[in-house]
Amino acid sequence: MRDRTGQDRAVRGGDVADFRQALTGARPRGAVSAAHRAWLSHPRWALAIKGALAASLAWFVGLIAPPPFAEYPYYAPLGAVLATTSTVVRSVRDSLQSVAAVLVGAIIARTVALLPLPGLLELAVVVGLALLCVGWRIFGEMGSWTVMSAIFVLIIGSGDSGDYIGSYAGLILVGAAIGIGLNLLLPPLPLTPSELALGRLRDGIAEQVEVLANWLERRGPLDPDEWEKRRQQLFPTAEAARAAVAQTREASRANLRVRYNGNHYWVASQTRRAGALGTSAEVVDEIVRLLVEWERDGLDDVALGKELRPEFAGTLRAFAAALRAAVTRDAANESAAGAADSEAADAVDRLDRSIEELQQAVREARTSTQHDYFVAGTLIVYLARGAHALHS
Numbered sequence: 001m002r003d004r005t006g007q008d009r010a011v012r013g014g015d016v017a018d019f020r021q022a023l024t025g026a027r028p029r030g031a032v033s034a035a036h037r038a039w040l041s042h043p044r045w046a047l048a049i050k051g052a053l054a055a056s057l058a059w060f061v062g063l064i065a066p067p068p069f070a071e072y073p074y075y076a077p078l079g080a081v082l083a084t085t086s087t088v089v090r091s092v093r094d095s096l097q098s099v100a101a102v103l104v105g106a107i108i109a110r111t112v113a114l115l116p117l118p119g120l121l122e123l124a125v126v127v128g129l130a131l132l133c134v135g136w137r138i139f140g141e142m143g144s145w146t147v148m149s150a151i152f153v154l155i156i157g158s159g160d161s162g163d164y165i166g167s168y169a170g171l172i173l174v175g176a177a178i179g180i181g182l183n184l185l186l187p188p189l190p191l192t193p194s195e196l197a198l199g200r201l202r203d204g205i206a207e208q209v210e211v212l213a214n215w216l217e218r219r220g221p222l223d224p225d226e227w228e229k230r231r232q233q234l235f236p237t238a239e240a241a242r243a244a245v246a247q248t249r250e251a252s253r254a255n256l257r258v259r260y261n262g263n264h265y266w267v268a269s270q271t272r273r274a275g276a277l278g279t280s281a282e283v284v285d286e287i288v289r290l291l292v293e294w295e296r297d298g299l300d301d302v303a304l305g306k307e308l309r310p311e312f313a314g315t316l317r318a319f320a321a322a323l324r325a326a327v328t329r330d331a332a333n334e335s336a337a338g339a340a341d342s343e344a345a346d347a348v349d350r351l352d353r354s355i356e357e358l359q360q361a362v363r364e365a366r367t368s369t370q371h372d373y374f375v376a377g378t379l380i381v382y383l384a385r386g387a388h389a390l391h392s
């Protein structure tokens with residue numbers, strides 16, 4: 001935990017410093033700083049501008065291209081938009097896959113056109129064969145271009161199929177090359193959205209743990225229906241955070257901003273915190289599931305009972321406090337990095353001590369009652385797993 005703070009202090013990227021300042025509660029320095037943070041929080045704005053620029057350049061290139069390419073300039077912006085709406089690495093892969101899908105669709109259309117079929121049946125056969133190719137693994141997510149290409153070639157390119165197919169595929173490839181070039185110059189790196197997604201997941205987990213602690217302490221056994229709903233409420237938030245961090249990791253590949261601005265430390269920090277939060281979400285899910293099943297009215301042998309509920313509630317609060325501190329300290333700015341790291345270490349240490357005290361309370365409860373408290377032991381194992389994730 002402490003070793004990583006030294007790495008975070010090495011970060012010198014402007015985006016990193018700005019967002020970490022925001023996380024520590026600093027006020028915006030005027031409208032410019034506020035606008036900058038809004039810009040970082042909405043990567044779609046940059047994507048829209050970059051896509052529009054790439055499409056315009058591709059259209060211009062299509063217009064000045066030699067015949068027969070200049071007859072179909074509108075296909076170049078398609079490739080440009082395709083390449084600018086994804087990460088650097090994915091844009092290259094998607095571009096190659098789309099061109100391959102275009103060629104396969106064109107081959108299907110021209111092959112079927114050689115058969116003596118009426119127009120309606122010809123279209124049906126072409127679309128059917130193209131749809132069979134959509135799911136080919138080689139095309140990835142670009143398989144739908146097979147159907148689009150087959151229909152275009154069949155209907156629009158029936159007069160001079162060779163020139164049309166070459167222009168169609170060539171202009172898409174040229175437009176994609178322009179988009180890839182812009183991506184290399186202005187690579188997307190959605191660090192701020194993934195940071196916000198991690199924050200929402202952290203707050204959601206911690207809030208559920210705190211509500212669970214209050215319920216056990218003040219109300220006793222859980223209401224199965226209500227807590228099953230609460231348990232499932234975390235799933236979309238956890239999935240959104242996982243997807244956001246995965247996109248950031250992919251965007252960091254072949255990304256000059258990561259290499260030269262020091263943002264690779266922030267990417268690594270998000271990956272670590274995503275792992276800790278993912279484990280914490282699984283831990284909380286299992287704890288709630290066990291308590292819904294074993295800590296409710298109508299059972300003779302409950303998971304905790306009146307004796308252990310207060311102890312377990314205290315440990316849950318320690319878990320929530322450690323969770324908030326441990327996943328926040330990597331995002332602290334440089335001036336507060338040492339204090340945040342020390343606070344996180346203290347919070348996790350308090351959680352460890354609380355788990356040990358809970359273990360001792362379970363041992364004493366076993367000797368004073370006839371209950372085995374097997375479920376309570378399992379709950380402790382899950383809490384220990386959560387504490388270990390916050391240590392790593």
